[in-house]
Each structure stands twice: as C-alpha cells, then as structure tokens.
Amino acid sequence: MQSQFQHILWFEECSKNTLPLVGGKNANLGELVNAGIRVPPGFAVTSSAFAKYMEKTKLWANVRELLADISPNEIIRIAKAGKEIRQAILSAPIPDKICEEIIIAYKSLCDKCGVVNLPVAVRSSATAEDLEDASFAGQQDTYLWIWGNDEVVLATHKCWASLFTDRAIIYRMRANFPQDDVLISVGIQKMVNSKSAGVMFTLDPVTGDKSKITIEANWGFGESIVQGMVTPDSFVINKNSMAITQSIIGQKDQKFVAKECGTIVEPVPSDQQVIPCLSVREVIEIAKTGIRIEKHYKTPQDTEWAIDADLPFPDNVFFTQSRPVTAAGKKNFNKKIMKEEGKNDIDHIIDLMVQGFGN
Amino acid sequence: MKTYDVVPGLEFDEKVDLEKSPAWFLDATHSVPPWTPMFGWFWVNFCRHGMQYGAEKLSLPTVKGWDWRFKDGGGYLTLNLVMDEAERKEREVKFKKAIRPFIDDYDKLWGGYVKEMLDHYERLKSCDIDTVSNGELLANFEDTVNVCRRMWEIHMYMMYGVYTGFILFENTCKDTLGIDDAHPTFHDLLRGFDNKVFEVDRDLWKFSKKAGEMGIADIILNSKSEDVLSELEKNDAGGKWLEELQVFLNEDGWRMQRMAEINMPTWVEDPTSAIASVKFFLKQGGDFDLDAERGKQVQKREEATKEVLGKVPEDQKGWFTTLLNLAQKTGIFSEEHNHYLDLYTHALMRRSCLGIGKRLAGAGVIDDPEDVFFLIPDEVRASTLVPDGFNLRHIVDRRREDWKGWCEKENPPVILKEGFTMDDAMGVLVQSNDPIALKVVVGSMPVPKPELNADLYGICGSGGTCEGIARVVMEEAQLDEIQEGEILVAVSTSPSWTPVFGLLSGVVVDRGASLSHSAIVSREYGIPCVINVFEGTAKIKTGQRIKVDGDNGVVYILDK
Numbered sequence: 001m002q003s004q005f006q007h008i009l010w011f012e013e014c015s016k017n018t019l020p021l022v023g024g025k026n027a028n029l030g031e032l033v034n035a036g037i038r039v040p041p042g043f044a045v046t047s048s049a050f051a052k053y054m055e056k057t058k059l060w061a062n063v064r065e066l067l068a069d070i071s072p073n074e075i076i077r078i079a080k081a082g083k084e085i086r087q088a089i090l091s092a093p094i095p096d097k098i099c100e101e102i103i104i105a106y107k108s109l110c111d112k113c114g115v116v117n118l119p120v121a122v123r124s125s126a127t128a129e130d131l132e133d134a135s136f137a138g139q140q141d142t143y144l145w146i147w148g149n150d151e152v153v154l155a156t157h158k159c160w161a162s163l164f165t166d167r168a169i170i171y172r173m174r175a176n177f178p179q180d181d182v183l184i185s186v187g188i189q190k191m192v193n194s195k196s197a198g199v200m201f202t203l204d205p206v207t208g209d210k211s212k213i214t215i216e217a218n219w220g221f222g223e224s225i226v227q228g229m230v231t232p233d234s235f236v237i238n239k240n241s242m243a244i245t246q247s248i249i250g251q252k253d254q255k256f257v258a259k260e261c262g263t264i265v266e267p268v269p270s271d272q273q274v275i276p277c278l279s280v281r282e283v284i285e286i287a288k289t290g291i292r293i294e295k296h297y298k299t300p301q302d303t304e305w306a307i308d309a310d311l312p313f314p315d316n317v318f319f320t321q322s323r324p325v326t327a328a329g330k331k332n333f334n335k336k337i338m339k340e341e342g343k344n345d346i347d348h349i350i351d352l353m354v355q356g357f358g359n
Numbered sequence: 360m361k362t363y364d365v366v367p368g369l370e371f372d373e374k375v376d377l378e379k380s381p382a383w384f385l386d387a388t389h390s391v392p393p394w395t396p397m398f399g400w401f402w403v404n405f406c407r408h409g410m411q412y413g414a415e416k417l418s419l420p421t422v423k424g425w426d427w428r429f430k431d432g433g434g435y436l437t438l439n440l441v442m443d444e445a446e447r448k449e450r451e452v453k454f455k456k457a458i459r460p461f462i463d464d465y466d467k468l469w470g471g472y473v474k475e476m477l478d479h480y481e482r483l484k485s486c487d488i489d490t491v492s493n494g495e496l497l498a499n500f501e502d503t504v505n506v507c508r509r510m511w512e513i514h515m516y517m518m519y520g521v522y523t524g525f526i527l528f529e530n531t532c533k534d535t536l537g538i539d540d541a542h543p544t545f546h547d548l549l550r551g552f553d554n555k556v557f558e559v560d561r562d563l564w565k566f567s568k569k570a571g572e573m574g575i576a577d578i579i580l581n582s583k584s585e586d587v588l589s590e591l592e593k594n595d596a597g598g599k600w601l602e603e604l605q606v607f608l609n610e611d612g613w614r615m616q617r618m619a620e621i622n623m624p625t626w627v628e629d630p631t632s633a634i635a636s637v638k639f640f641l642k643q644g645g646d647f648d649l650d651a652e653r654g655k656q657v658q659k660r661e662e663a664t665k666e667v668l669g670k671v672p673e674d675q676k677g678w679f680t681t682l683l684n685l686a687q688k689t690g691i692f693s694e695e696h697n698h699y700l701d702l703y704t705h706a707l708m709r710r711s712c713l714g715i716g717k718r719l720a721g722a723g724v725i726d727d728p729e730d731v732f733f734l735i736p737d738e739v740r741a742s743t744l745v746p747d748g749f750n751l752r753h754i755v756d757r758r759r760e761d762w763k764g765w766c767e768k769e770n771p772p773v774i775l776k777e778g779f780t781m782d783d784a785m786g787v788l789v790q791s792n793d794p795i796a797l798k799v800v801v802g803s804m805p806v807p808k809p810e811l812n813a814d815l816y817g818i819c820g821s822g823g824t825c826e827g828i829a830r831v832v833m834e835e836a837q838l839d840e841i842q843e844g845e846i847l848v849a850v851s852t853s854p855s856w857t858p859v860f861g862l863l864s865g866v867v868v869d870r871g872a873s874l875s876h877s878a879i880v881s882r883e884y885g886i887p888c889v890i891n892v893f894e895g896t897a898k899i900k901t902g903q904r905i906k907v908d909g910d911n912g913v914v915y916i917l918d919k
Contacts, residue, residue: 338675350458354451
C-alpha cells in the first residue's frame with residue numbers, strides 16, 4: 001500500500017530496516033508492534049523530514065560556520081554556538097508540506113484513540129547507530145503531555161533543535177562524528193492514560209531464575225515504581241504453567257496522576273492502598289506479552305508497561321519500554337533504606353523503625 | 360438483668376464504649392470458648408494494663424496500647440491511637456531511646472526478665488497452700504495477682520519491642536529482596552533455633568527413650584489416656600518412671616492445657632497430658648531423633664542466610680545482619696514467652712485459686728473448690744480471711760448460669776458503631792501501625808489464586824509440599840487419635856500440642872500468622888504448613904486425602 005505520507009511512518013511500518021529513517025527508538029517500537037506486542041500507538045516523523053528542512057532552510061551552513069575550529073574542551077564557546085544553532089533552528093519555520101503531514105497523522109492518531117486533542121509524548125529518536133550508546137541516550141529531548149496541532153508541531157521542532165544541545169555537540173566532537181552529517185527522527189506516541197503501571201522482568205531479578213516472570217505494579221503512572229517511591233504490589237508467574245505463584249500486596253500510599261500538562265504525586269486513598277492494582281487477567285496478559293518479548297529478543301528483558309484507562313482490555317495493556325536485563329538482573333537494594341557511610345548500624349535500624357511507624 | 364459485674368469498670372457498655380471507639384474486636388485467639396469469670400477478670404485487667412504499660416515504656420509513636428472490655432466471657436479490644444501530630448513527634452524522640460536495649464543486647468534484656476519471673480514463681484511455689492494460715496493463703500493470692508500484673512508488663516513491653524523489629528525486618532525483605540513473610544526462604548531464615556518449649560519437648564522425648572529401655576513402652580502405647588496412670592503404677596518400672604517424670608514436671612511442667620484459661624488441670628497436677636506427649640514420641644519409633652531433626656533445620660537456615668546476604672550490598676550488611684538477628688530472636692521469643700510468662704503464671708494462678716477454693720469449700724462458702732473460678736478477686740478478698748458463715752453460693756450459681764449461656768452462643772467477632780463498616784475498622788487497625796495488631800489481629804490475608812485451582816487458599820507458614828490423610832482436631836483430647844504421616848487440620852494450635860508435630864507430614868490451620876505456634880513449630884519439624892485458610896476445619900473431613908502446598912499457601916482436597 002502506497003502511503004499518503006512522504007515523511008511519516010506509523011510504528012507498524014518501522015523496523016530495523018528503517019532505522020536510518022526512524023532512529024533507534026522508533027525502530028524498536030516498530031519491532032515490538034510487529035512481534036505482536038502492544039505499544040501505545042503512534043508514528044515517526046522520519047529523518048527525511050529533518051533533512052529536507054535543513055536543506056530548505058540552509059541551516060547546515062550555520063552549523064558548520066558556528067562550530068568551525070572549536071575543540072571539545074572549549075565549553076563556553078560550545079555553549080554559545082549551540083545556543084545560536086538551536087535558536088536558528090527554532091526560528092526557521094518548518095515547510096508547510098511537512099507541517100501538514102504531521103498534523104494529518106496526529107489527527108488520525110486522535111481518531112484511532114477516540115480522543116480529541118489526544119495527549120502525546122514527542123521524543124527524539126537518534127538515527128546514527130552509535131548514538132544509541134547509553135551515555136548518549138536521553139540527552140535529546142522528550143516532551144510529554146503535548147496536545148493540539150500547533151503544540152505537536154512545536155514539540156517536533158524542539159526535538160530537532162535538541163540535536164544540537166551542548167552535550168550532543170561535545171559527544172560528537174569526542175567521538176569524531178561530523179556535526180553536519182547527523183539526522184534525527186521524532187516519535188509521536190499516545191500518552192498512556194495510566195490506571196496502573198510498573199515494571200516486568202522476564203526472570204526472577206533476585207535469583208536470576210529464568211523460569212519465572214516478576215511484575216511490580218502501582219496505581220497511576222510508572223514513575224513511582226522506577227523511582228522506588230512506594231512498596232509496590234509484586235507478582236511472580238511461572239513461565240510454564242502461567243500460574244501466579246506469589247502475589248504480595250504492597251503498601252501503595254502514593255501515585256503519579258495526570259494533571260493538566262504533566263503528572264503530579266498524589267496520595268492513594270486508604271482503601272486502595274492495600275488492594276491489588278492489577279486483576280488476575282491483567283497480570284496474566286502482561287506475563288504472556290513478556291514471554292513474546294523475550295522470544296522476540298532471545299534474551300531476558302526488563303520492561304515497563306502500563307494499563308490504559310481509555311481503551312478496553314486487552315487492547316489497553318501497553319508496553320512502553322523493553323531492554324535486555326543487565327548484570328544478571330539483580331534487584332536493587334532499595335535506596336530509601338540504605339545506610340549512609342559512617343552512620344551507626346543501630347541508629348540506622350532505629351530510624352527505619354520510626355519511618356515504619358510514620359507511613 | 361445483670362447483678363454482678365465480672366470485671367467492674369471494664370464491662371462492655373454499648374452506649375458508652377462505642378462513643379469511645381467505633382470498633383471493638385473480639386480476641387478470638389484467647390477468649391473463644393468464653394472465659395470463666397476469674398480468668399476473664401485477670402486477663403481483661405492485666406493484659407490491658409500490660410499493653411498500655413509496654414506501649415508507654417517504649418513510647419510507640421502511633422499507639423498507646425489497647426483498651427479492653429469484658430463481654431459475656433469474651434475479651435473485646437480497641438486501639439488507643441495517637442491522634443495529635445505534635446505528640447507523635449515527641450513520642451518518636453523518646454521511642455528512639457527506649458527501643459535501643461532490644462537491639463543493643465536482646466539476650467541480656469530477656470534473660471533479666473526471665474530471671475525476675477522465675478524468682479517470683481519460686482516465691483509463689485514456696486507457699487504450701489494446703490497448710491498455711493488463711494492470712495498467708497490470702498497473701499499468696501495477692502502476690503499472685505501482682506505477679507500476674509507484672510507478667511503482663513514484661514510480656515507486652517517485650518512483645519512490642521521485638522515485633523517492631525520483626526515487622527521492620529519483614530518490610531526490609533519485601534522491599535529489597537522481594538520476599539515477604541509468606542515466602543519459604545523468609546521462613547528458612549527463622550528455622551532451627553532452640554527455645555525453652557523445645558527443651559521441655561526434648562526432655563519428654565528422652566522420657567520416651569527411657570520408657571523403651573525400662574520396658575514400659577507398650578503400657579504407654581496400649582493404655583487409654585484415662586487408664587495410663589493406673590496401668591503404670593501397677594508396674595514396678597512404671598512406678599519408678601512416673602516418679603522421675605513427676606520430679607521433672609515439678610520443675611518444667613507448669614503448663615496449661617488451654618493457654619488462656621485456668622479451669623483445667625496443669626501438667627503438674629495431672630501428668631496425663633505429658634504422658635500423651637511421650638506417647639507421640641513412642642509412636643514415632645526408636646529411630647526418631649529430635650536433635651538430628653534440629654540439625655537439619657539449622658542447615659536450612661544457614662543456606663537461606665547465605666542466599667539472602669548475597670543480595671545485600673557489602674556496606675549494608677552490618678545493620679542488615681543485626682536486624683536479621685533481632686528478627687530471629689522474635690521467633691524464639693514467640694514460643695518461649697508462652698512458657699516463662701503466660702503458661703507458668705496461669706498455672707500458678709490456678710494453684711493459688713484452687714488453694715483458696717479448697718479452703719472456701721471446706722468452710723461452706725462455696726460447694727466445690729473449682730467454684731472459685733466463678734468468683735472474682737474482690738470476693739476472694741472478702742471471704743478468705745474469715746470464711747466462717749460467709750455465703751457466696753448464690754453468686755457462683757448465677758455466674759455459672761451466665762457462663763453456660765455464654766458458651767452456648769457465640770460472641771460476635773467485632774462490635775461496630777452504626778454507620779461504621781468492617782473496612783473502616785480494618786483501616787483503623789492498619790493506621791495504628793501497632794506491631795501486635797498487625798501481626799496478630801490483621802495478619803496476612805490470603806490472596807485467592809484461581810489459576811492454581813485449589814480448594815483452600817491461605818498463606819505459607821512453612822514451605823514444602825506433602826500429600827496424606829487429613830485429621831481434623833477440634834480439641835486437645837482428639838490429638839491421641841492422630842496416626843503417623845497424617846496431616847493435622849485445626850482452628851489453631853497451642854504449645855501443649857507441640858510433640859504431636861513429630862508424627863505429622865503437614866499442618867493446615869484456619870487462623871495464624873508467621874509468628875503463630877503452628878508456623879513456628881512446623882518450621883522446626885521441617886513440615887509444610889498453610890495458615891489462615893479460614894475454612895479448613897469446615898471444608899476438610901478426617902480421612903480425606905489432601906495435598907498441602909506450603910510454598911504457594913494452598914490446600915487441595917483430593918477425595919471429594
């Protein structure tokens with residue numbers, strides 16, 4: 001089927017083969033969709049859009065000029081040049097044709113989800129494979145809770161400009177990448193209206209036992225789990241029988257909820273603190289998907305998932321992140337209870353006891 | 360029409376007491392079946408006092424102990440919450456100092472109290488209640504009252520302290536290692552510790568060996584429990600063996616058949632219960648070796664400790680190990696305090712009461728020595744010094760009628776103010792953060808796991824699985840029916856049931872928590888145990904084949 005777009009690829013159309021066009025993050029999302037794993041729906045504004053824009057606006061010349069003969073140690077000069085490049089990019093309008101495509105694609109995403117002015121996440125997705133290096137990941141911008149045509153286009157524009165953050169410039173200098181031959185793609189994806197969310201390992205992160213799947217979950221958005229803010233619910237599932245072999249209901253006293261253009265921390269009503277935030281079928285659905293993801297990548301995965309409140313089960317069980325489990329997947333000793341260096345053991349235990357009474 | 364209060368000042372009064380607190384919980388662990396008036400008076404007054412004393416001595420930040428009321432033989436409790444934020448902060452500061460001795464040197468703390476109580480017990484026992492004057496007898500009774508009050512102070516101070524540590528350890532394991540108190544590894548960490556209750560059991564086990572050597576094993580094995588004493592006495596070796604047993608029991612036999620009641624004989628008075636324990640050991644045959652059993656549990660614990668410590672960062676191991684040790688002491692305390700505190704005190708309470716009962720019956724104040732259990736201390740005080748011509752029969756008769764009525768009906772598990780729901784009530788319990796309420800009243804609620812398709816869902820008390828014939832035991836007298844390899848199904852178990860665990864292949868109880876008797880003893884005997892199944896005794900019938908999956912905390916009924 002011939003696409004109506006020149007510069008847009010839906011996640012379903014993204015894959016490893018389109019990596020130069022859509023960047024690592026979007027390609028990864030496409031791989032997941034094609035492996036039968038639900039991710040929040042969305043599309044990529046391809047690097048060809050950025051290339052066309054840079055060409056039309058003749059901005060590459062600015063880049064070359066401003067970064068000529070600066071060495072990676074000249075931080076102040078880099079900061080000044082970077083700022084000028086970013087301003088130049090932001091003040092050069094996006095060609096109408098590209099704007100139109102983004103708006104049409106956004107509109108059809110809204111229709112698909114049945115939400116007018118659907119809140120989306122707008123993320124840059126680096127195209128050079130080396131840029132997937134962990135130290136580089138996350139250095140380009142992500143904009144959450146964006147909604148409305150103009151805002152979506154603006155956030156895309158900002159993502160493009162983020163290709164020239166000071167750190168990105170320095171990174172390329174140190175790695176000997178040319179500054180005028182890099183491209184960027186942008187991913188635009190539905191914000192999950194998260195009823196509950198959390199993480200899943202496709203093994204037991206404590207023992208490394210690969211016959212188990214472990215899930216940790218809290219109400220609201222997944223940040224609370226990643227930050228270790230609450231004692232989450234935790235579930236262990238046997239991969240062979242798909243039986244839930246252990247469910248521990250945590251004391252979930254706080255959660256992240258959507259508020260205007262972002263998330264805020266809210267207390268969880270007391271009656272919900274000690275009841276499970278996932279139903280049995282949701283646990284099983286998450287675990288089943290986990291097995292598919294692991295099969296797809298052929299190695300145990302550390303994933304983030306969320307249950308959407310807008311869509312019906314099972315269409316609402318989304319995965320937002322998947323990466324190989326590192327270092328035998330040891331579960332981290334909770335930072336909240338770590339003793340600082342030099343503190344007396346008994347004082348530490350007593351402080352923890354007092355904290356225990358506090359919650 | 361109620362003429363005589365059992366616990367004056369602390370009788371449940373719906374109008375007044377629901378104003379004070381909207382939710383009162385029945386202490387079903389201790390006051391079902393209903394207490395006799397004498398025992399209820401002691402418990403409600405002094406357990407209440409001890410909890411408030413313990414919470415205040417420790418300055419627990421969120422709770423000032425419990426309030427108790429007496430209603431129709433049942434003990435009803437509610438929590439004294441600290442509502443004011445500033446007060447809570449002040450209590451926190453004091454708590455930090457007060458809790459320290461538990462972590463600094465638990466053994467010294469507990470050892471000191473054990474010594475204090477044993478001194479009290481020696482003094483009480485030194486009174487020859489059959490021959491002393493009325494005045495000395497009454498003095499012994501007053502002394503017993505005071506010792507009981509003191510026992511509860513120590514009991515609840517210690518319990519609040521160790522449970523606070525235990526709950527922190529549980530939460531630490533849950534937070535950092537992903538194992539909670541329903542996880543088999545967690546239980547392995549607590550296995551293989553000796554305590555006074557096991558020591559007594561080991562001695563009884565040695566008596567079983569001795570019975571074998573003396574050639575009287577068959578007498579014990581083949582006699583009915585009501586005949587076993589007379590059968591042994593007929594035999595020379597049997598008589599000698601009994602004498603030795605009595606010497607041992609005079610020292611360590613201060614146990615009650617029911618933990619929280621005094622109207623049944625102690626082991627000292629009637630060695631039949633002790634002989635029943637010996638019989639359980641004999642049934643296990645000559646090869647059974649309690650010490651070897653313990654060795655296996657120690658090994659399991661060491662493996663679990665190694666596994667768990669392997670997951671703790673190097674710089675966090677110090678405090679984690681200290682906390683682990685305190686949690687391990689909690690398991691020991693949970694069993695051992697029964698011996699040194701409740702059971703011993705109650706046995707001596709019975710001794711003192713019966714001494715007075717005999718005197719009063721002799722003087723015609725009451726008909727039978729055991730009628731004393733239908734009196735309360737103030738009536739004992741009014742009658743013991745000069746019993747001549749005094750009459751308490753009408754009080755005894757009326758209270759006995761009341762008591763029979765209480766035993767026929769069931770006390771409600773919770774009494775709630777209008778508009779207050781059970782969920783609200785549980786919320787109050789959780790909010791209190793009261794370590795004893797959390798471990799004893801709330802416990803860990805089972806989560807049904809439909810995918811396992813089991814017949815009963817509970818929580819893990821001790822890991823492992825077993826299959827076997829169920830034996831439903833509703834009262835101690837039925838323990839004798841248990842055959843080797845069977846699975847015990849009961850509402851709950853108590854310290855005098857311990858020796859029977861050696862015969863069992865598994866245990867299922869309706870109520871319990873990780874620190875309840877059934878779970879602790881199952882861990883020591885290395886058998887699977889599922890607790891908090893609620894309907895085990897209702898759904899399982901003796902003779903059915905069942906499968907106990909301790910790891911998952913579920914039970915399957917195989918014969919339906």
